[in-house]
Amino acid sequence: MATGPGTAPPVAAAQSSLPREVYVLSVVGGCVMLGLGLVLPVLPVYAATFGAGPAQVGALVALFAVMRLATSPFCGRLGVRFGDRRVLVAGLLLCAVSSALTAFAGSYGQLLVFRGLGGVGSVLFSVSALATLLAIAPADRRGRAGAVFEAGFLLGGICGPALGGLLAHIALSAPFLAYTALLLAAAVLTLVVFRPGRTAGAESGREVVRLPVLLRDRRYLVACLAALAQGWVLFGLRSALVPAVVVAWRYDVTWVGWAFTVSAVVQALLIMPAGRVVDLAGRRPAMIAGTGVAAAAITALVFVESYVWLVVLLSVYAAGSALLNAAPAALIGDVVAGRAGSGVAVFSMCTDVGAAVGPVVVGIIAERVGFPAAFGSGAALLVVAFAASWTLTTARPTQRS
Known part of the structure; x- marks a missing residue:
């Protein structure tokens, strides 16, 4: 069967359904984005309670992206050495710890540390989740697998901010605790459903491409x-x-x-x-x-x-x-x-x-x-x-x- 760089594999063989793990990854991604949506609108207000001004809030937001960038180069090697499933779960748990600690932070300095920790966990999750998706999705259905995966993120992102606003009426720490619960549930779901060795999308006889x-x-x-x-x-x-x-x-x-x-x-x-x-x-x-x-x-x-x-x-x-x-x-x-x-x-x-x-x-x-x-x-x-x-x-x- 012939394929090329700009083409998808032939359609005739593309009639099998997607592996259930693709849908589970979508649910996990939805939990992550729902949680992010819960905390992002509240984060500036929460930081302001520790005396943070606009510049300090901006630094808090930017630190998350900076830590993602700083950690990204190591994610591939970690996935190869320990397995993407383990790195994915580690990323979810690290984000959960970060969110829980943020809920009980006592100063702006602690917020910076905990938010940076969340950035590390976030990139561990996102890179390993994509690598897992590409490994389990059949080559001729990667587009649809990617769409299912992204759909979870989109739906979580749409619902999160409104729910975060409601939870903030209870307490400013409530969205962070809810995010922690979502991340822990996502980690458990990943451990229960995923098994090492599921690589329907990985071509036999091919090593990791450098x-x-x-x-x-x-x-x-x-x-x-x-x-x-x-x-x-x-x-x-x-x-x-x-x-x-x-x-x-x-x-x-x-x-x-x-x-x-x-x-x-x-x-x-x-x-x-x-x-x-x-x-x-x-x-x-x-x-x-x-x-x-x-x-x-x-x-x-x-x-x-x-x-x-x-x-x-x-x-x-x-x-x-x-x-x-x-x-x-x-x-x-x-x-x-x-x-x-x-x-x-x-x-x-x-x-x-x-x-x-x-x-x-x-x-x-x-x-x-x-x-x-x-x-x-x-x-x-x-x-x-x-x-x-x-x-x-x-x-x-x-x-x-």
Whole structure:
């Protein structure tokens, strides 16, 4: 059976159902995102009770991303040495300890330490979860497996903030304790369901692909570029600029939440069809469509001057983002042959780099040049990813065992 870098494996063999572990990973990811949604809106208010000002709150948020970046290079080696299942559970438990300690913190300094610990646990979980997904999902269904996985994150992210606000009325520490309970439940579920040795997506006879080899593979580079652009746009443009723009138009901050909620619902509705497109139409068409739609939407934001059009374009971006939640991960799975290693960790790092650097650079551009130029930075990255996606070509056929 022949496959190529920009294509999905043939459809004829793609009729088996997904392994149950894929759905369990989705539930686990949903618990993690639901918990994050519970605590993120409360975190600035909680920090303020220890005398933290805006700059200190910003440092608290940034530290989480910095610790993710600092830990990422070690995740691949840990997964190979100890097994992705163990690293995944360790990440969940570390996040649980971090959240529980945060609930009983006595100072801003303790908050910093505990939040940093959570960043370490977060990246251990996210890298090992993706590596596990690529190992257990059959090669011809990686797009759909990625979509199911992302669906859990999306639903958790949609529900979390509202529930966090309700719990905060009980006590500011309540969301952190609820997050701890969710993480412990997710860890237990992982231990009960997952068994070592389930590697339906790992090609027999293939060893772990080393990073120098991956960096010479066009598929890998294009997937990493798309991940960088996504991190930059989602956390730099959308999270940092959109609220400022909406408030500048004299809308209440509640309208920011509605804009994000509508776009999140659109993405949640489209994520499963997007996964099927990635498998049935192929990686290359999905990458081209995803980056193209996302780039067009962000480019159009440069010229928007009304709230309604802002919501429309954020929803259009969400449609492209649905494809970009499934296609790059499927490409990575094809390149690493479903096996863990540094390749998955570096791919995850690309999103984190965009998330950590994007807000700072975008903020500087917005202050010194203006909002249109800041939106343009994200559009430029997506356009580069769009152009790179066109270079994905069908390679010489290889025999699949």
